[in-house]
Amino acid sequence: MTAATPVSPVPVAPAGLTRRAKAFVELAGIRVPRQGIELHREAWVEHSIPAAEIDRAEAFHDRWGGLALPPAPFYEGGPRILGADVPKGSAAEGWWFPAGDCRVSMAYGFMIGPGGEFGVYGSRWAPLHASTDGWVESLALADHARRWAKTITRVTGTAVDFLDLDGLEPVTEVVGLADTWWRGKDSLIAVYRGEAVCMDAPGCLEAHVYGGLDEWGLHGG
Structure with missing residues (x-):
């Protein structure tokens, strides 16, 4: 088994966030050890998952994987820890992959959509923000507004x-x-x-x- 990638528990915010979101990630978030997506590539390809979708999941995981943020004010707190998992979908409908496990048992899950949207998937797909950056910006803004x-x-x-x-x-x-x-x-x-x-x-x-x-x-x- 490939060892999890060692990381500092103090996260460095990804580039491109506002100053407010950067401070939120680095002061309120933590990084936990995580396994990379690359070790699953061969098995996923064998299950007919397109290489481009695996690349997309890997890019998300490299940017956000292992990041734990304070609970969101809605959606039962949002994902517990951000991280990608096996993509699901088809060429006709598009592909989604999980954005992280829920904090509690829920009727929907957090997913990354065909266009990189961050959203929730229950009986239907609901993209919340056009990117995961937008989701994190919304968490930072809610934290700021509450204060x-x-x-x-x-x-x-x-x-x-x-x-x-x-x-x-x-x-x-x-x-x-x-x-x-x-x-x-x-x-x-x-x-x-x-x-x-x-x-x-x-x-x-x-x-x-x-x-x-x-x-x-x-x-x-």
Whole structure:
């Protein structure tokens, strides 16, 4: 058996993240030992998994594998430890691979989609962010907002559809798809639609409204 790659428990954030997300990864995250994807390549090829999909899983694993971050504010905390596993799919439908094990038993899993999207797959596919970087940016922003907000309001179910987002600025670094962040004059709003989409359950819609933020709370990091 190939030994796990030795790593320092103090992570170095991948290039390309905002200063806020970089600090979040390096101060709040840890790295754990991990096995590389390459040792599985031959077996996966024998199971008709395209080499390009194995390359994609390996690239994800090299960038994020073994990184454990604090729990997300939704999705039962998100993956326990980020890391790729065997791709699943077909040439007709596209290919997905796991992004990391769940923290608890759940009706869906965290996956990386055909276009590199980070999302959840239950009864259907729900891409949350256009990249894993976007997912990590959203975790860092939630951590930042919780620290600086004077009020935090949780909105659930169909009431989420009645939130007034007119005039608010989308937070672009999270590259949101099903999940989005919005910035107002003194507020940040996180809208979580992925669980409702992947489980076809509108009651699972949720939004968090962080109010009373000053300039640092809105843009800091």
